[in-house]
Each structure stands twice: as C-alpha cells, then as structure tokens.
Amino acid sequence: xxxxxxxxxxxxxxxxxxxxxxxxxxxxxxxxxxxxxxxxxxxxxxxxxxxxxxxxxxxxxxxxxxxxxxxxxxxxxxxxxxxxxxxxxxxxxxxxxxxxxxxxxxxxxxxxxxxxxxxxxxxxxxxxxxxxxxxxxxxxxxxxxxxxxxxxxxxxxxxxxxxxxxxxxxxxxxxxxxxxxxxxxxxxxxxxxxxxxxxxxxxxxxxxxxxxxxxxxxxxxxxxxxxxxxxxxxxxxxxxxxxxxxxxxxxxxxxxxxxxxxxxxxxxxxxxxxxxxxxxxxxxxxxxx
Amino acid sequence: xxxxxxxxxxxxxxxxxxxxxxxxxxxxxxxxxxxxxxxxxxxxxxxxxxxxxxxxxxxxxxxxxxxxxxxxxxxxxxxxxxxxxxxxxxxxxxxxxxxxxxxxxxxxxxxxxxxxxxxxxxxxxxxxxxxxxxxxxxxxxxxxxxxxxxxxxxxxxxxxxxxxxxxxxxxxxxxxxxxxxxxxxxxxxxxxxxxxxxxxxxxxxxxxxxxxxxxxxxxxxxxxxxxxxxxxxxxxxxxxxxxxxxxxxxxxxxxxxxxxxxxxxxxxxxxxxxxxxxxxxxxxxxxxxxxxxxxxxxxxxxxxxxxxxxxxxxxxxxxxxxxxxxxxxxxxxxxxxxxxxxxxxxxxxxxxxxxxxxxxxxxxxxxxxxxxxxxxxxxxxxxxxxxxxxxxxxxxxxxxxxxxxxxxxxxxxxxx
Numbered sequence: 056x057x058x059x060x061x062x063x064x065x066x067x068x069x070x071x072x073x074x075x076x077x078x079x080x081x082x083x084x085x086x087x088x089x090x091x092x093x094x095x096x097x098x099x100x101x102x103x104x105x106x107x108x109x110x111x112x113x114x115x116x117x118x119x120x121x122x123x124x125x126x127x128x129x130x131x132x133x134x135x136x137x138x139x140x141x142x143x144x145x146x147x148x149x150x151x152x153x154x155x156x157x158x159x160x161x162x163x164x165x166x167x168x169x170x171x172x173x174x175x176x177x178x179x180x181x182x183x184x185x186x187x188x189x190x191x192x193x194x195x196x197x198x199x200x201x202x203x204x205x206x207x208x209x210x211x212x213x214x215x216x217x218x219x220x221x222x223x224x225x226x227x228x229x230x231x232x233x234x235x236x237x238x239x240x241x242x243x244x245x246x247x248x249x250x251x252x253x254x255x256x257x258x259x260x261x262x263x264x265x266x267x268x269x270x271x272x273x274x275x276x277x278x279x280x281x282x283x284x285x286x287x288x289x290x291x292x293x294x295x296x297x298x299x300x301x302x303x304x305x306x307x308x309x310x311x312x313x314x315x316x317x318x319x320x321x322x323x324x325x326x327x328x329x330x331x332x333x334x335x336x337x338x339x340x341x342x343x344x
Numbered sequence: 345x346x347x348x349x350x351x352x353x354x355x356x357x358x359x360x361x362x363x364x365x366x367x368x369x370x371x372x373x374x375x376x377x378x379x380x381x382x383x384x385x386x387x388x389x390x391x392x393x394x395x396x397x398x399x400x401x402x403x404x405x406x407x408x409x410x411x412x413x414x415x416x417x418x419x420x421x422x423x424x425x426x427x428x429x430x431x432x433x434x435x436x437x438x439x440x441x442x443x444x445x446x447x448x449x450x451x452x453x454x455x456x457x458x459x460x461x462x463x464x465x466x467x468x469x470x471x472x473x474x475x476x477x478x479x480x481x482x483x484x485x486x487x488x489x490x491x492x493x494x495x496x497x498x499x500x501x502x503x504x505x506x507x508x509x510x511x512x513x514x515x516x517x518x519x520x521x522x523x524x525x526x527x528x529x530x531x532x533x534x535x536x537x538x539x540x541x542x543x544x545x546x547x548x549x550x551x552x553x554x555x556x557x558x559x560x561x562x563x564x565x566x567x568x569x570x571x572x573x574x575x576x577x578x579x580x581x582x583x584x585x586x587x588x589x590x591x592x593x594x595x596x597x598x599x600x601x602x603x604x605x606x607x608x609x610x611x612x613x614x615x616x617x618x619x620x621x622x623x624x625x626x627x628x629x630x631x632x633x634x635x636x637x638x639x640x641x642x643x644x645x646x647x648x649x650x651x652x653x654x655x656x657x658x659x660x661x662x663x664x665x666x667x668x669x670x671x672x673x674x675x676x677x678x679x680x681x682x683x684x685x686x687x688x689x690x691x692x693x694x695x696x697x698x699x700x701x702x703x704x705x706x707x708x709x710x711x712x713x714x715x716x717x718x719x720x721x722x723x724x725x726x727x728x729x730x731x732x733x734x735x736x737x738x739x740x741x742x743x744x745x746x747x748x749x750x751x752x753x754x755x756x757x758x759x760x
Contacts, residue, residue, distance in 0.1 A: 059574045066566050073564075170403040171589050171618020173726070176597065183599040190570065192597050264597060265563055266589035266618055270400045274563040309556075309567035314530055316567075317559025 058188025071302020072199040078282035080253035086289025087226040093152040096276030097159035098251040102258025122255035129251025176263040287337025388427040392448035394459030397434040400586040411665025441465040445472040455682040463487030470499040483668035491709040495755035500708040509609040510540035512736040521578025522550030528583030537583030565594045582608035596623035613659035621723035632663040640698035707755035
C-alpha cells in the first residue's frame with residue numbers, strides 16, 4: 056500500500072507539472088496584457104495538431120517547430136483582434152476570445168477532420184522508471200523536466216532582462232512605458248505570441264498522452280482556468296503552486312473516490328476562493344478593481 | 345392550331361405541326377425523359393438523417409453518414425423509380441435532436457428518419473417517432489431500453505444492446521481468468537456495461553478486484569492505471585467509449601500494454617485508428633470488420649466503394665449506416681408506398697438477402713451475431729488493426745437466447 060501511495064504522490068507531481076505548463080501561458084497573457092484568453096485551449100490544440108502534421112511530414116526533429124508556428128498564429132491574432140481589447144473590460148476579452156476559440160475549433164475540424172489522429176511518444180522516451188516502489192514513465196518525466204526548465208527560463212527572462220522589465224512595467228502602467236519612448240504595441244504582440252507558444256508546447260507534449268481530436272482543447276481550457284484562479288490571476292508563481300497542488304489533489308481523489316475526481320478541482324478552487332478571494336498569490340490590481 | 349400568313353387560324357394538321365408533334369413524342373418516349381414518368385410526378389422520397397455534427401461522437405457519425413450515402417448511391421439514389429433525397433440535421437443535444445426530428449418531418453417532409461448517434465439522443469428521438477408516427481431506424485445507439493421498456497412500433501434498432509453484448513462476450517472473456525477490474529465511465533453506457541458484466545461475473549463465481557467509475561472526458565488515467573497495476577487483475581473490463589483512446593495511450597505509456605488484457609464492448613474502428621499502432625491493444629466486440637473473410641459479396645462491394653469514394657477503409661460505423669439505410673430503402677421499395685404504417689410493416693418483414701439479418705417482430709431489434717476482435721501484436725498497416733478471433737454466439741440458433749426472450753425484454757408497443 057505504501058508503494059502505491061508513493062507512486063501516486065510522484066504521479067500527482069508529474070501530472071501537476073503538465074497542468075502548470077497548460078496554465079502558465081494563460082497566466083502570462085492575463086498577467087501582462089489583462090486579456091482573459093478563452094482561446095487558450097484552441098492554441099493548445101493547434102500545438103498538438105501542428106506536431107502531428109510536422110511529424111508525419113518531416114519526422115521527430117520538425118516537431119519543435121510546432122510551438123513556434125502556434126506563437127506566430129498568436130501574433131497574427133493579436134495584431135488583427137486582441138490589440139483592440141486592451142482598453143476594454145476583461146469581460147469583453149472573455150467573450151471575444153470565446154468566439155475565437157469556437158472559430159479555431161471549427162477550423163481544426165475543417166483542416167484535420169473530426170477523427171482522432173494517431174500520435175505516440177518517440178521511441179527513445181518510451182518505457183518506465185522504477186525507483187524503489189515509485190513508478191514514473193520516461194515520457195512523463197521528460198514532460199516534467201521540460202516544464203521545470205521552461206519555468207526557470209521564463210522567470211529569469213522576466214526578472215533579469217531589459218525585455219522582462221519592460222513587460223512588467225508595461226503591464227502595470229502602459230502609459231508611462233510609452234512616454235519613455237518604448238514601442239509597447241510590438242512588445243504586447245510578442246507577449247501574446249509567447250503565451251500562445253507556451254500553450255503550443257503544452258499541446259505538443261500532451262499529444263502523445265491525449266487523443267488528438269477537436270475536443271482536445273476542451274480538456275485543456277478548464278484546468279488552465281481553475282489553476283490560474285487558484286494561484287491568483289496573473290501570478291506566475293501562484294500558477295506553478297496551484298498546478299502542482301491540483302495534480303496532487305486529483306491523484307489522491309482518484310485513489311479514494313474516483314467518481315469525484317472530475318469535480319474535485321472545482322471544489323478545491325471554491326475552497327481556496329472562500330479563504331482567499333484573490334487566489335493563493337493574487338494581488339490587488341488597480342486596472343481590474 | 346396555327347395561323348395563316350394573314351392571321352386567320354388554320355384548321356387541320358399541317359406537315360410542320362405533324363413533324364413537331366412526332367418529334368416531341370419521340371423525344372419523350374425514346375429518350376425516356378424521367379420527369380414525365382407517372383411515379384416521378386409524386387416527387388422525390390426524402391429521408392431524414394439525424395446524426396451529430398459536433399462533439400466527440402461526430403467522428404463516428406461521419407462514418408455512419410458515409411455508409412448511408414453509399415446505400416443510397418448503390419441504388420442510383422432512387423426508390424421505386426422516384427428520386428431519393430437525404431436531408432442531414434444535427435444532434436446538438438437531447439432537446440436539439442428532438443427539435444430537429446420535428447423539423448425534418450414538418451418542414452423537410454421526410455417519410456422516415458435514420459440516426460441516433462448516442463443512446464441519450466436515440467431515446468429522445470424514438471419518443472418523437474412515436475408521437476409523429478414516423479418510422480425511425482436507429483443505427484448506432486446501444487442502450488438496452490431503446491428496444492426494451494422504451495420501445496415503440498415505429499422504432500427499429502440495429503446496434504446490439506449492451507446487455508446482449510455482455511451475454512455474448514462475458515463467457516469468452518472468462519477464459520482469461522475471473523479476477524476482473526472494472527474501469528467504466530460515469531454515464532449511461534458505462535454504467536450499463538458495469539451492471540451487465542458484474543452480474544455475469546458474479547454468476548460465474550468471479551471476483552471484482554477493483555471498480556472505478558471514471559468521470560466523462562477524463563484526460564489523465566495515470567492514477568487509475570497505477571491502481572490497476574497494484575491490484576494485478578486477470579483482466580480489465582473497460583466501458584470508456586469516447587475516452588478509450590486516451591486511456592489506451594496512457595496504458596501503453598505506463599508499460600501496461602501486453603501485461604494485463606484490456607477488454608471492452610462495441611469499440612468503433614475510428615476510435616482504435618486514432619490511438620495509433622504503437623499504443624493500440626485489447627480485445628473487443630465489433631459488429632463488422634472490413635477485412636473479415638466472412639463478409640458477404642455485397643459487404644465487400646460496399647467496402648470497395650467506400651475506399652474508392654472516401655480514400656479509407658470502411659469502418660464498422662460505415663457498415664452500420666449502410667445496413668440500416670438499406671433496410672429502410674428496401675422496405676420502402678417493398679411497401680410501394682411512403683405511408684408510415686406501410687413502411688413499418690415492410691420493415692417488420694425485411695430480411696437482408698446476404699447476411700440473413702432481420703428485425704425481431706416483438707421489439708424491432710436487429711438480430712446480429714457479434715465479432716470478437718483482438719488488436720494484432722504487430723501492426724504494419726495503419727488501418728489493419730484487428731484479427732477476428734471468434735463470432736459470438738457460435739451458433740445462429742443461440743442468437744435468440746443471447747438477445748433475450750419476449751417476456752424478459754419488457755417491450756410492449758404503445759398503441760400506434
């Protein structure tokens with residue numbers, strides 16, 4: 056029994072890592088641009104579909120291009136649509152991006168069809184590790200390691216680079232940043248592209264584990280919103296902590312009450328919001344008060 | 345009558361009018377202009393198609409529609425000399441499916457309806473069929489109640505009910521051992537599977553070593569798989585339907601493929617094709633497989649037409665759409681009428697010339713044997729995943745026993 060428990064805890068941590076990866080792009084877009092991006096799941100799905108297409112056409116190395124393509128699609132969408140929403144209430148962006156999500160899902164259905172597309176992990180990432188009683192699959196470990204590396208890189212970029220400082224300043228006071236002579240619109244386009252590219256990475260990494268069909272976006276969007284809400288809207292470390300916690304809570308629930316595992320993340324979110332209405336690490340933002 | 349150059353009407357027949365009349369008559373009879381044939385004067389026969397266009401079940405619906413259109417094409421889109429038209433409406437929800445059934449009948453003037461992608465939709469649709477007194481052939485839904493306690497005179501169902509599939513499949517699965525782990529989705533289909541198989545397993549003296557109800561649209565099965573690994577059952581009995589693909593991918597990722605047998609009823613070919621050769625595994629029931637050597641010439645012809653038209657092999661759902669549509673088209677032809685009750689009576693007497701299958705008179709359930717298929721240990725063709733390892737029941741004579749008796753089914757047609 057102890058070995059099963061340890062395995063489940065390790066599994067919850069790895070599952071949490073995947074949740075963090077799905078949610079972090081959403082958190083960045085909200086935190087820096089103030090956009091409630093309901094189309095985040097659609098960009099996640101695009102990552103999965105691009106990965107399958109590139110793999111079938113060019114093999115494994117080409118799969119790394121998938122998130123870049125998703126980022127470029129995101130930048131085009133920002134230029135055409137999203138930049139018109141920066142001075143609007145967050146509710147408007149939610150409605151517009153919801154419509155965008157429906158449109159992108161319909162588009163994937165037209166291009167790739169409604170059937171599931173086969174896609175598995177590369178052979179060198181197949182198999183399992185057995186560390187004493189703990190079982191972790193090679194592929195899930197790779198996903199977790201990639202998530203950690205990406206989070207560290209993002210954090211370092213935001214904290215220590217001039218670009219990161221502009222982003223943080225722009226998210227709080229865009230007018231002042233503009234007065235300093237910085238062309239903020241281009242920066243914002245890049246931020247939206249970055250958030251979408253991270254969603255794309257999550258989509259690529261989830262594709263060997265999930266069924267790649269038009270409903271894949273629905274499976275991503277709800278956990279992403281729950282995690283961002285629990286962590287505190289726009290909080291980068293909050294999303295990380297919340298993702299890992301949700302992974303553990305879901306896994307433990309499956310062990311004891313599997314039928315409740317679908318609802319548990321929402322119950323957990325409600326409990327957190329009752330105690331801390333702004334989420335675990337949420338701050339008071341003047342723009343949204 | 346023609347006019348003379350002075351404008352005075354001419355009486356009698358001139359050479360010119362005679363030639364024109366002969367020419368017109370020749371064109372009408374010799375060229376066989378279809379629009380003046382007496383039967384054609386009644387206009388086209390319109391059949392409604394109620395199949396989901398969105399959601400995870402839309403993939404199966406797509407194949408059902410392929411089969412239906414092929415059935416129409418193989419008879420030249422005509423029934424009794426009249427053009428045959430298919431009108432496809434969506435099944436967006438239970439209520440939406442009912443509304444679209446009404447629209448098909450009242451606005452599109454269809455004479456019968458084919459469809460029912462999900463059991464919940466089919467149960468709602470068969471109530472409308474009874475209300476509007478329109479023949480309804482349900483091709484995909486498997487809930488026992490459709491031809492059980494919710495049956496009616498206007499509803500005919502092709503798919504084998506869950507309980508019947510369990511009756512056929514369980515004895516076969518006992519050969520793998522009697523310590524089973526249940527992994528079923530928390531909705532009607534999954535619960536029906538769990539209930540049916542648990543009763544049969546207990547009756548055979550088996551043991552349930554684990555029983556997990558999985559929420560619909562679960563995206564991560566790793567924690568469930570760890571529990572199964574720890575329980576070490578002889579076999580896992582799944583009832584995951586649309587989520588099966590995700591489960592099998594993760595089953596393979598966690599090194600379980602080939603370790604513990606995985607079985608489920610009524611898998612769709614499109615579901616397993618979506619899993620891919622690397623992760624696909626398991627033993628399933630299926631109604632039809634395109635490479636089954638026992639397929640009839642008509643089925644082989646349909647499979648060839650399917651591949652030619654759609655560029656991929658016919659799935660089991662294509663066959664289900666095809667056979668269901670054939671039963672309806674041939675019954676309308678036999679009835680020589682589009683009156684609902686005439687079509688119903690013809691369906692009750694219909695029998696497929698190739699396979700010999702028919703709808704049972706007292707509940708309108710199609711009497712079909714099932715195939716037991718197993719995923720090949722090595723897949724080299726991206727479509728050819730299965731080996732047919734058995735037909736259940738073994739003898740046709742046992743079909744009635746597997747499908748249940750009139751007394752046990754609980755079907756009593758309400759007054760038509």
